[in-house]
Amino acid sequence: MSFTYFLKRAAFAALALAALMTSAFFLVRLTGDPVNLYLPIDASDAARETMRLRLGLDRSLLAQFFDWAWDILSLDFGMSLWHNRPAMDVVLEALPNTLALGAIALALAFTAAIVMGSIAAVNAGGWIDRGVNVLSQAAASVPDFWLGLMGVLLFAVTFRILPTSGFGGPIYWVLPVACLFARPFGTLVQIVRGSMIEALNATFVRTARAKGARDGRVTFVHALRNALLPAVTVSGDLAAQFAGGGGVVEVVFGFPGIGKLLIDGILKRDFAIVQASIFAVAVVIFVINILVDMLYASIDPRVRVE
Amino acid sequence: MKKITAIPALSMGLLMSLAASVAIPARAAPDRLTVVVTDEPKSLDPCDTDLSGNSRILHNNITEALVNLSPKDGSVVPSLATSWRQVDSLTWEFKLREGVTFHDGKAFDANAVIAALKRGQDPALACEVGLATLKGLKLNAEAVNPTTLLIKTDVVEPILPNKMSALDIGSPATPGDTKTRTPAGTGPYKLVAWTPGQSVGLVAYEGYWGDKPAIRNATIIWRAESAVRAAMVDTGEAQIAYEIAPQDGTTGQDHAFPNAETSLLRIDAQIAPLNDKRVREALNLAIDRDGLIGTIFHKDAQKAMQVVPPSVFGFNPDIPVWTYDPEKAKSLLASAKADGVPVGKEIVIYGRIGIYPNSSESLEAIQAMLADAGFNARLEMLETSPWLKRLLKPWSKDRQPSILQTQIDNAEGDAVFTLPNRFTTDGNQSTITDAGLDKLIADGSKATGDERKRLFQQAFKYIAVDTVNIAPLFHMVTIARVAKDVNYTPDVQAGNEIKLKSISYR
Numbered sequence: 172m173s174f175t176y177f178l179k180r181a182a183f184a185a186l187a188l189a190a191l192m193t194s195a196f197f198l199v200r201l202t203g204d205p206v207n208l209y210l211p212i213d214a215s216d217a218a219r220e221t222m223r224l225r226l227g228l229d230r231s232l233l234a235q236f237f238d239w240a241w242d243i244l245s246l247d248f249g250m251s252l253w254h255n256r257p258a259m260d261v262v263l264e265a266l267p268n269t270l271a272l273g274a275i276a277l278a279l280a281f282t283a284a285i286v287m288g289s290i291a292a293v294n295a296g297g298w299i300d301r302g303v304n305v306l307s308q309a310a311a312s313v314p315d316f317w318l319g320l321m322g323v324l325l326f327a328v329t330f331r332i333l334p335t336s337g338f339g340g341p342i343y344w345v346l347p348v349a350c351l352f353a354r355p356f357g358t359l360v361q362i363v364r365g366s367m368i369e370a371l372n373a374t375f376v377r378t379a380r381a382k383g384a385r386d387g388r389v390t391f392v393h394a395l396r397n398a399l400l401p402a403v404t405v406s407g408d409l410a411a412q413f414a415g416g417g418g419v420v421e422v423v424f425g426f427p428g429i430g431k432l433l434i435d436g437i438l439k440r441d442f443a444i445v446q447a448s449i450f451a452v453a454v455v456i457f458v459i460n461i462l463v464d465m466l467y468a469s470i471d472p473r474v475r476v477e
Numbered sequence: 478m479k480k481i482t483a484i485p486a487l488s489m490g491l492l493m494s495l496a497a498s499v500a501i502p503a504r505a506a507p508d509r510l511t512v513v514v515t516d517e518p519k520s521l522d523p524c525d526t527d528l529s530g531n532s533r534i535l536h537n538n539i540t541e542a543l544v545n546l547s548p549k550d551g552s553v554v555p556s557l558a559t560s561w562r563q564v565d566s567l568t569w570e571f572k573l574r575e576g577v578t579f580h581d582g583k584a585f586d587a588n589a590v591i592a593a594l595k596r597g598q599d600p601a602l603a604c605e606v607g608l609a610t611l612k613g614l615k616l617n618a619e620a621v622n623p624t625t626l627l628i629k630t631d632v633v634e635p636i637l638p639n640k641m642s643a644l645d646i647g648s649p650a651t652p653g654d655t656k657t658r659t660p661a662g663t664g665p666y667k668l669v670a671w672t673p674g675q676s677v678g679l680v681a682y683e684g685y686w687g688d689k690p691a692i693r694n695a696t697i698i699w700r701a702e703s704a705v706r707a708a709m710v711d712t713g714e715a716q717i718a719y720e721i722a723p724q725d726g727t728t729g730q731d732h733a734f735p736n737a738e739t740s741l742l743r744i745d746a747q748i749a750p751l752n753d754k755r756v757r758e759a760l761n762l763a764i765d766r767d768g769l770i771g772t773i774f775h776k777d778a779q780k781a782m783q784v785v786p787p788s789v790f791g792f793n794p795d796i797p798v799w800t801y802d803p804e805k806a807k808s809l810l811a812s813a814k815a816d817g818v819p820v821g822k823e824i825v826i827y828g829r830i831g832i833y834p835n836s837s838e839s840l841e842a843i844q845a846m847l848a849d850a851g852f853n854a855r856l857e858m859l860e861t862s863p864w865l866k867r868l869l870k871p872w873s874k875d876r877q878p879s880i881l882q883t884q885i886d887n888a889e890g891d892a893v894f895t896l897p898n899r900f901t902t903d904g905n906q907s908t909i910t911d912a913g914l915d916k917l918i919a920d921g922s923k924a925t926g927d928e929r930k931r932l933f934q935q936a937f938k939y940i941a942v943d944t945v946n947i948a949p950l951f952h953m954v955t956i957a958r959v960a961k962d963v964n965y966t967p968d969v970q971a972g973n974e975i976k977l978k979s980i981s982y983r
Contacts, residue, residue, distance in 0.1 A: 207865040211527055211609035213898050216905065218608050221600055253519055254673065255656055264673060320704055328708050335708045336700055338675055425700040427674030440862055
């Protein structure tokens, strides 16, 4: 990947980011005024007006936008109303947790899906294939909210081997990772299985067999390398989704990630938190896209990233 | 076959060995306690205890006020002030406790109270206490000596001591120009750390003026999901969990307690057909309150006849509870229709998602009850922000007829904390414009003793029986799950106060 390519991608990403942040600015303000949410119900009209003035909400939307855009250019995302701290500080505390959670879940799901999908493809039509199919369909369709609560009841309350929720050492990550693992695992197994069956029937595989290559080598070197590309593409999309937070899983397990922060930010009309979160997540997604492109090039020599 | 059955056995074995190797506390140490609540506090500034999420952690744990309100009858009892008296109609004198120190070593005295009062009412800081309980009060405090404080008011304020129970006193070193995240108070616990997004840790303060608490270390954590909060007590990760949903709170460890909230439907009596009293009466008669108790609402909820619970000064015990009489409701609607009232017009029921457990289900049931009685009602569930727009003025003149789901909290124990904003012409949530009621409430607010009680009781009766602009539902209860080995019975103030110092292990 050339430096020019990177610059070009960065320039496009910056444009997309500017458009995204502009939309975020206007959309989040369409959801309503935060003043009523932040002041006690019994607060006087004068107190409400004072707060509106303090937040600059009395000014025209365009004037607010230009001020905000200027601040964003200097990477000043403002103060979080709810946390009473700089919004980006709050976001940067939560983002690494979410990224680690997503990365672990996705890496495990990807690895397990390759193994299971390949086994199913090699045994296509057999009972192993049918079993893997049922398992992956179930994993892809189970609601993570339900899975989370069932995990708590089974492993925390009944067996007492895992904590119900919270944040800390590796043990606290097991249930959130397991919940986030299910859906991408199910989806990727289906994709790997399909593309492996196709690859195993391709002419180059027949050629490899004809040359006397062993079964394992044919499956995991010749066929799998070709079958990986669709899985990598989907994993890139899944990674981008995970960068936006584990959503419900974070809420259920009290996991301090960006998904919960963003949901709370929207519900509490904490504009600064919403905007800073969107910015941070967008930058992460840009990096993920670059990484996926690079991975593509390394898997398929025909792909040139330029 | 044997191989297949061996798999679950192997899994179980693996789980058991994992269980043996992982240390999940089944029971906390005798001087440690973990409490799980629904949300992270918004602020730990002493001036923000008017918000219950903040107050639960701060009030009477980290910071204290001059006085407390008794959970039994709402009477004012000593805390940092040992006695108080009304010197004249506009002046109160408080005698302060001696030998009290803040967690940062500073001495508690009259000047500390003056600083807290000034801070609490500073418009630039927008403290919860200044915006709510002390709203509109002009207070001029003066230190006679370190243990005597005079507070002068610009108008007669007969319940100033009650109001002072909401002002938590922080150290004089608390910054005056910004909110603090590291409060220093005089309470039995000092803050160890507030880890954003995770927990608040407290440790017993050795220099506390009162009895030493049994619990030395307390941690407050938050989980949004009721089932998870409940499970945490079962596993020993927490010893007390609040706001357990009725469907989760069915064990012997679940304690339902009145939480000083009254649920109701506010009727917008200014818009037809709800501007006709018969229609409003019909609405009340159409609701089967007995049918809702023990099903959608907790079985211990009490049918309400007014908007404050019996513990509030001014509660009127003589107002009759609405009966369920759909036939009478139908006949009232028919009579109104005959007089040209547009009873068939669509009425919107505005609900708020999560205002209390099963809030949506309760309105779905009520909508069906209203439909049975002949109302044309449509349900609209809103999240908090749009709901507040419906709750608070200003409202559009050509708005649809509506009823609004709400609940009113009165943990302060006096009717004045409920009536003015909600039922007077100038009230920011009031749908009533009635000079007689305005006068009644204004007179009651200035009066003392029996006269105050009489006037407030009259006001509650007028609202419930004469104007009928509310459909009172229930005096609500909240469920807390408490570990079997913990000595703690939540009271009516538990929604605003954890009272860690009164908790111990059996």
